[in-house]
Amino acid sequence: MSETINSGVAMVQTLESWGVNHVYGLPGGTVNNLMYALDAEKDNINFIHVRHEEVGAMAASADYKIAGQIGVAIGSAGPGATHLLQGIYDAKMDKVPALYLVGQSPQSDMNFDAFQEMDEDPLFQDGAVYARTVTTAVSLPHVVDEAIRRAYAYHGPAVVIIPNDLAGKEIPAEGNYSSANAHRYNHLAAPNDQDIKSALSLIAEAKRPVMFVGVGTKNDADAIMELSTKLQMPVMTSAIAKDIIPSDFEALLGSSMRVASKPANEALAKTDLILFVGSDLPFGQIEFRPEVKFIQIDSNPAKLGKRHHADVAILTDASEALAKLVALSTPAPKSDWYAANVANVANWWQYLNHLMDRTDDPMRVEPAFKQLNRIADPDAIFSIDVGQVDQNAVRMLRMNGQRRWFTSGLFATMGFGLPGALAAALQYPGRQVFNLTGDGAFSMIMQDLITERRYHLPIINVVFSNDVLGFIQDEQEDEHHEFFGIDLNSMDFAQIAEAQGVKGITVTKMSELEAAFDQANEVAQSGSPVLINIHILDERPIPVEHLQLDPSQFSADQINTFKKRYLAEDLQPLSYFLDQQN
Numbered sequence: 001m002s003e004t005i006n007s008g009v010a011m012v013q014t015l016e017s018w019g020v021n022h023v024y025g026l027p028g029g030t031v032n033n034l035m036y037a038l039d040a041e042k043d044n045i046n047f048i049h050v051r052h053e054e055v056g057a058m059a060a061s062a063d064y065k066i067a068g069q070i071g072v073a074i075g076s077a078g079p080g081a082t083h084l085l086q087g088i089y090d091a092k093m094d095k096v097p098a099l100y101l102v103g104q105s106p107q108s109d110m111n112f113d114a115f116q117e118m119d120e121d122p123l124f125q126d127g128a129v130y131a132r133t134v135t136t137a138v139s140l141p142h143v144v145d146e147a148i149r150r151a152y153a154y155h156g157p158a159v160v161i162i163p164n165d166l167a168g169k170e171i172p173a174e175g176n177y178s179s180a181n182a183h184r185y186n187h188l189a190a191p192n193d194q195d196i197k198s199a200l201s202l203i204a205e206a207k208r209p210v211m212f213v214g215v216g217t218k219n220d221a222d223a224i225m226e227l228s229t230k231l232q233m234p235v236m237t238s239a240i241a242k243d244i245i246p247s248d249f250e251a252l253l254g255s256s257m258r259v260a261s262k263p264a265n266e267a268l269a270k271t272d273l274i275l276f277v278g279s280d281l282p283f284g285q286i287e288f289r290p291e292v293k294f295i296q297i298d299s300n301p302a303k304l305g306k307r308h309h310a311d312v313a314i315l316t317d318a319s320e321a322l323a324k325l326v327a328l329s330t331p332a333p334k335s336d337w338y339a340a341n342v343a344n345v346a347n348w349w350q351y352l353n354h355l356m357d358r359t360d361d362p363m364r365v366e367p368a369f370k371q372l373n374r375i376a377d378p379d380a381i382f383s384i385d386v387g388q389v390d391q392n393a394v395r396m397l398r399m400n401g402q403r404r405w406f407t408s409g410l411f412a413t414m415g416f417g418l419p420g421a422l423a424a425a426l427q428y429p430g431r432q433v434f435n436l437t438g439d440g441a442f443s444m445i446m447q448d449l450i451t452e453r454r455y456h457l458p459i460i461n462v463v464f465s466n467d468v469l470g471f472i473q474d475e476q477e478d479e480h481h482e483f484f485g486i487d488l489n490s491m492d493f494a495q496i497a498e499a500q501g502v503k504g505i506t507v508t509k510m511s512e513l514e515a516a517f518d519q520a521n522e523v524a525q526s527g528s529p530v531l532i533n534i535h536i537l538d539e540r541p542i543p544v545e546h547l548q549l550d551p552s553q554f555s556a557d558q559i560n561t562f563k564k565r566y567l568a569e570d571l572q573p574l575s576y577f578l579d580q581q582n
Contacts, residue, residue: 003174007137008037008167010176012045014141015099017178018148020072022046022426023101024056028076030103030116033167048426048455051447053080055419057087057100058408061157062416062423064096065406066381070148071423076103077164078116081123086413088127088157093410094240095280097151099144099158100124104133106165120161129156137169141176149179188299191316196324199275199295199312203231203329206273206293208337210253213245214238216278216299216318221245221401223322224277230326232335234342236264238279239394243405247398250342257283259390262544263344266574276308278318282410284308297321336581343577351571352396361509365464365536368507369396371517372462377432378402383420385437386412388470391541393436415444418461422448425457432460432524439465439488446493450500452529460524461502461531463493466538474540497531507534542566549573 011034015023023045027035038047050056056073063071075084081102091098102124104110105117124131130150134140140162147158203209211233213224221244228235228251235245239255246252254261256268268274273293280298281287284307288294295312296304304313314321355366356373369392376382378400384393384407399405404424408416421435442463452459469486476483494504503523507516516532523530548554548562550573563569 003172004170005173005176006037006040007140007169007171008033009040010141010171011144011167012037012041014145014148014176014178015072016041016044017180018183019069019180020045022048023072023074024048024050024059025074026050026053026056026076026080028080028103030077030105030164031074031080031101031162033164034074034101034103034162037167048422048451050451052445053083054086054415055422055445055448055451057084058090058413058416058419059087059423060098060100061087061091061094061096062383062406062420063427064091064098065094066404066420066424067427069427070097070099070151072099072101074101074103076116077105077120078118081118081120085123085127086415087419088124088159090408090411090413090416091157092127092129094408095155097148097155097157099147099151099160100128101144102159102161104161104163107163108165110163124159124161127157128159129154130158131161132159133161134163134166137166138171140166140171141178145178145180149183152183186299188316191297191314191321191324193324193328195312195314196321196328199314200325200329202273202293202295202311203233203275204332208271209233209273209275210267210271211235211275211277212237212279212281213241213277214279214281215241215244217241217322218244220319220322223319223326225249227322227326227329230331231329232332232338233275234263234267234338236267238281239390240407240409241279242394242397243399243403245399246401248400250345251338253341253345254348255394256287258543258545259394260544261395262348262542262547262571263341263574265544265547266344267341270574274308277322281307336578340574340577340581343580344572344574347570347572347577351568354570355567356396359510362537363508363510363513363535364539365392365466365534366396367510367513368462368464368534368536369393371513372434372436373398375517375521376403376434380404380432380434381424381428382434382436383407383417383424385417385435385441386414387438387441388474388541389417389436389438389441389464391471395541414441417441418445418448418452421459421461422451422457425452425459426455433458435459435461437461437463438470439463439467439491439493440469442493443488443491446496449497449502449529449531453501456527457529458524458527459529460520461497461529463531463533465490465493465533465535468538470538470540474543477540478543478546493531493533497533503528503530505530505532507532542568547573550575
């Protein structure tokens with residue numbers, strides 16, 4: 001008689017073969033047999049019991065963002081399945097591999113309008129790069145293996161729908177295998193020398209070139225900085241690529257558009273050439289002027305020419321292209337354009353540091369970021385939520401090449417901060433992990449603080465409370481609409497943390513701020529999670545997408561009003577520094 005193995009156990013062993021060591025989920029009747037299989041394999045894989053499937057789904061997406069390892073989340077049939085969609089679409093939009101195992105009624109109940117039964121196949125067809133319903137117990141491990149392979153190959157989420165009875169059956173032990181050992185990444189051909197020379201020729205002709213880099217350059221900071229200096233090209237990044245270039249690089253302009261820095265937006269408005277590397281910036285059609293020369297380097301042919309007409313398009317690995325650009329280029333003469341942008345960056349940091357150094361009450365948000373920079377370890381990890389906290393973090397957090405910064409990028413789903421921090425703490429035990437969030441976003445997922453406590457994850461949660469949906473309030477202001485539907489009833493998140501067994505610290509004035517961060521750091525270093533609830537003024541961050549600083553565009557009264565509102569008396573436009581160079 002041939003040996004058999006439980007099909008659910010065989011499936012879990014397939015996960016293990018791909019390096020998965022934890023799975024997020026919430027038990028439910030239609031995933032009972034998956035739970036039993038995880039129990040049987042609990043010495044090899046951990047079940048992370050979240051309090052909401054959405055948290056597990058976003059954490060699974062975050063696993064790859066922070067560690068390059070596919071994440072896995074489970075949801076039961078019906079409501080559990082629909083709760084997974086936030087994570088699925090986050091993974092889809094940010095193009096990260098993730099696996100979602102979805103329960104379904106037993107086969108004998110399907111198509112009978114059984115309890116919680118729904119036709120789940122159409123639900124996932126748009127969001128997933130691969131979505132299948134398992135039809136036999138024997139095929140369950142194979143379909144999961146196929147799903148992981150497809151997720152990695154096509155850079156997106158895969159969904160496997162599993163009728164509960166199939167995960168509990170015995171199947172032949174022989175014949176099951178994983179393709180994990182065969183997994184390989186595509187290696188593109190080295191860039192053509194002529195393409196590189198064509199790009200360098202265009203750069204040499206440009207008067208005001210810039211380099212725009214995205215997450216595809218995550219291992220190329222040194223080459224980017226060398227090329228920037230050598231060719232006198234200031235560098236800007238997409239917001240999600242903030243942690244690639246150290247913040248103290250003199251020509252780092254920051255990111256552009258709204259979740260952005262002033263120098264990047266000003267440079268984009270005046271540049272005549274963009275070297276666009278490893279990015280799929282969704283705002284390119286808005287930000288990049290049609291007449292600008294455009295050199296694009298990407299590993300995905302579908303992205304070439306997608307955001308702007310490409311004068312030179314190079315299909316290759318970003319690292320190889322940047323290395324060859326450095327090798328084949330000759331140093332450009334000292335550039336007034338480069339020098340003006342360096343001065344503009346220094347002026348911008350002067351402004352930010354002035355805000356972070358404030359000591360007056362009522363308290364603004366910026367001094368809290370001074371404390372974050374002070375206590376952050378050299379290799380700290382920041383999981384950033386969505387809203388004004390994104391704007392403030394992208395501007396004021398100091399990166400050094402070791403620290404990590406990540407968020408829900410293109411989907412920009414509120415509530416990402418805590419799930420992202422869960423993933424970071426699980427993937428990198430021993431490293432300092434922060435969850436930075438606003439009161440609007442945190443209230444969506446605050447129940448899963450208890451998950452941090454349950455698994456002894458020493459996350460420092462920082463909640464900025466201004467009692468309003470600030471990011472939307474700013475949009476309503478720009479659209480000249482009365483404020484509507486954006487106010488939040490104040491909550492004491494420190495007490496909510498305490499109720500879940502997590503140390504809560506409340507900060508309402510400047511004199512409490514430094515001690516609060518010291519205390520939070522001590523709690524985290526002892527191995528426990530902690531939450532700081534900082535009550536701040538409802539003050540809009542300076543809208544760098546709507547600057548009113550340039551006297552050639554705005555009246556003296558307009559400029560003075562703008563500077564007064566945003567405490568920007570010493571902030572100068574890029575044109576000021578360009579004039580100084582002439």
